[in-house]
Amino acid sequence: xxxxxxxxxxxxxxxxxxxxxxxxxxxxxxxxxxxxxxxxxxxxxxxxxxxxxxxxxxxxxxxxxxxxxxxxxxxxxxxxxxxxxxxxxxxxxxxxxxxxxxxxxxxxxxxxxxxxxxxxxxxxxxxxxxxxxxxxxxxxxxxxxxxxxxxxxxxxxxxxxxxxxxxxxxxxxxxxxxxxxxxxxxxxxxxxxxxxxxxxxxxxxxxxxxxxxxxxxxxxxxxxxxxxxxxxxxxxxxxxxxxxxxxxxxxxxxxxxxxxxxxxxxxxxxxxxxxxxxxx
Amino acid sequence: xxxxxxxxxxxxxxxxxxxxxxxxxxxxxxxxxxxxxxxxxxxxxxxxxxxxxxxxxxxxxxxxxxxxxxxxxxxxxxxxxxxxxxxxxxxxxxxxxxxxxxxxxxxxxxxxxxxxxxxxxxxxxxxxxxxxxxxxxxxxxxxxxxxxxxxxxxxxxxxxxxxxxxxxxxxxxxxxxxxxxxxxxxxxxxxxxxxxxxxxxxxxxxxxxxxxxxxxxxxxxxxxxxxxxxxxxxxxxxxxxxxxxxxxxxxxxxxxxxxxxxxxxxxxxxxxxxxxx
Numbered sequence: 001x002x003x004x005x006x007x008x009x010x011x012x013x014x015x016x017x018x019x020x021x022x023x024x025x026x027x028x029x030x031x032x033x034x035x036x037x038x039x040x041x042x043x044x045x046x047x048x049x050x051x052x053x054x055x056x057x058x059x060x061x062x063x064x065x066x067x068x069x070x071x072x073x074x075x076x077x078x079x080x081x082x083x084x085x086x087x088x089x090x091x092x093x094x095x096x097x098x099x100x101x102x103x104x105x106x107x108x109x110x111x112x113x114x115x116x117x118x119x120x121x122x123x124x125x126x127x128x129x130x131x132x133x134x135x136x137x138x139x140x141x142x143x144x145x146x147x148x149x150x151x152x153x154x155x156x157x158x159x160x161x162x163x164x165x166x167x168x169x170x171x172x173x174x175x176x177x178x179x180x181x182x183x184x185x186x187x188x189x190x191x192x193x194x195x196x197x198x199x200x201x202x203x204x205x206x207x208x209x210x211x212x213x214x215x216x217x218x219x220x221x222x223x224x225x226x227x228x229x230x231x232x233x234x235x236x237x238x239x240x241x242x243x244x245x246x247x248x249x250x251x252x253x254x255x256x257x258x259x260x261x262x263x264x265x266x267x268x269x270x271x272x273x274x275x276x277x278x279x280x
Numbered sequence: 281x282x283x284x285x286x287x288x289x290x291x292x293x294x295x296x297x298x299x300x301x302x303x304x305x306x307x308x309x310x311x312x313x314x315x316x317x318x319x320x321x322x323x324x325x326x327x328x329x330x331x332x333x334x335x336x337x338x339x340x341x342x343x344x345x346x347x348x349x350x351x352x353x354x355x356x357x358x359x360x361x362x363x364x365x366x367x368x369x370x371x372x373x374x375x376x377x378x379x380x381x382x383x384x385x386x387x388x389x390x391x392x393x394x395x396x397x398x399x400x401x402x403x404x405x406x407x408x409x410x411x412x413x414x415x416x417x418x419x420x421x422x423x424x425x426x427x428x429x430x431x432x433x434x435x436x437x438x439x440x441x442x443x444x445x446x447x448x449x450x451x452x453x454x455x456x457x458x459x460x461x462x463x464x465x466x467x468x469x470x471x472x473x474x475x476x477x478x479x480x481x482x483x484x485x486x487x488x489x490x491x492x493x494x495x496x497x498x499x500x501x502x503x504x505x506x507x508x509x510x511x512x513x514x515x516x517x518x519x520x521x522x523x524x525x526x527x528x529x530x531x532x533x534x535x536x537x538x539x540x541x542x543x544x545x546x547x548x549x550x551x552x553x554x555x556x557x
Contacts, residue, residue: 173392175388175389175390175392176392176394178358178360178386178388178392179386179388179392180409181359181360181379182358182359182360182379182384182385182386183382183405183406183409183410183414184379184380184382184409185409185410189409189410193394193405193408193409194394197394197396200396273437274395274396274397274437274438274439275395275396
């Protein structure tokens with residue numbers, strides 16, 4: 001907008017480089033503040049953690065010092081990455097599968113009220129079963145490979161996407177529907193030109209939730225009878241009282257989830273350029 | 281703030297009567313149209329035996345207190361609501377046929393632009409509906425944005441535009457398929473008075489330069505009197521026709537017209553009729 005303002009008959013913008021520079025400097029300062037403050041808080045907490053371990057002489061198998069965790073992160077990096085690989089594949093495939101199913105069924109719901117009324121309560125019931133209870137059922141059904149973990153990750157992604165997508169496809173404004181009617185649009189045109197776009201902001205808030213829950217789903221799946229993966233490593237480290245490895249594994253798992261979330265956020269920013277609530 | 285005085289060069293207004301005679305004479309004819317809504321609390325009569333007709337090329341304003349069914353009447357014309365009794369004829373055919381011919385343009389109170397489309401894409405929307413077989417008006421989307429004073433804003437998204445600018449985009453969108461009838465539901469109701477005055481003048485220019493029949497809903501007596509060739513006064517509960525006032529004020533009109541004795545007398549008459557409702 002700003003480069004347009006100079007050529008357009010807006011009249012309200014005057015080129016005042018000094019004021020503009022100051023405005024931008026203030027904005028930059030606020031941005032850095034927003035970035036540095038959480039970083040400082042994390043460092044402070046790590047310091048408190050480290051010092052408490054030292055001062056109170058807490059033994060390493062109860063809680064490791066952050067230094068020990070850092071050492072494990074470096075020395076056993078290869079082991080950690082080896083175990084992250086299957087978990088990340090399961091999480092990403094489960095994410096794709098679960099969201100695809102959620103979007104497809106939401107579309108079916110919007111086209112057919114009967115479908116929604118018949119199947120939505122079932123979806124709610126499945127969602128009320130906790131992940132830890134779903135996991136053994138799926139392991140029994142799908143064996144011990146990656147399949148049950150992908151299925152669990154997909155299941156935890158599925159529900160938020162189904163609910164949000166259905167709402168987004170349905171919650172179109174009355175006036176937009178009237179506009180489409182006046183234009184004699186076919187149901188297909190109403191869907192592709194109105195409902196799909198209307199649902200995108202809803203979909204992305206579900207995808208952001210799903211990005212982190214898919215990783216949790218895959219990890220929980222690995223708790224039951226698995227030999228590789230972040231989940232399996234968590235279990236074995238716990239049983240071996242190897243708390244530095246346990247903590248390092250958790251750090252790797254959550255870093256991956258955060259990166260996954262970041263990727264979805266980046267895609268959202270590109271796709272939802274037009275969205276009002278988008279933060280620059 | 282963002283409003284610039286978009287001066288639209290317009291030829292002299294066409295003589296509505298001469299143009300209308302060529303085809304069927306009437307743009308809209310209502311024959312005892314009644315609309316009832318049934319809700320949990322009972323049946324409400326929104327419109328009762330509405331009968332009136334206007335010629336092609338006319339500018340009709342619908343004026344009345346809230347609850348008089350102005351918007352309902354407009355929606356009957358646009359085939360958004362079906363009459364419970366009686367019949368409506370739009371451009372010589374049933375409202376549904378007129379809608380399917382894409383002869384109707386509609387401007388909503390709050391613009392109703394699609395937020396994911398730029399101004400230009402919003403204006404072009406009607407051309408994309410109907411599998412590419414949609415009728416094209418004499419002006420392209422870009423020309424229409426120019427006509428409504430938004431040249432240079434093609435790539436702006438609705439949230440980057442002011443309320444008045446969004447309403448201009450909505451008007452351009454309604455005109456893009458060259459409708460014979462333009463329906464406007466309190467299009468400037470949410471705008472400040474200065475912007476509203478300016479858009480009133482500009483809309484009269486557009487009306488004059490396109491020759492489109494316009495039906496314009498408002499609850500402002502001054503707006504109704506200033507814009508209209510004819511004012512249809514409605515009474516509330518149930519909505520019924522009070523009077524159809526023909527406005528003899530000269531065209532083209534400027535805002536200063538509102539200070540003339542004739543205008544003041546007309547506004548006073550409209551107010552008296554409304555008060556007696």
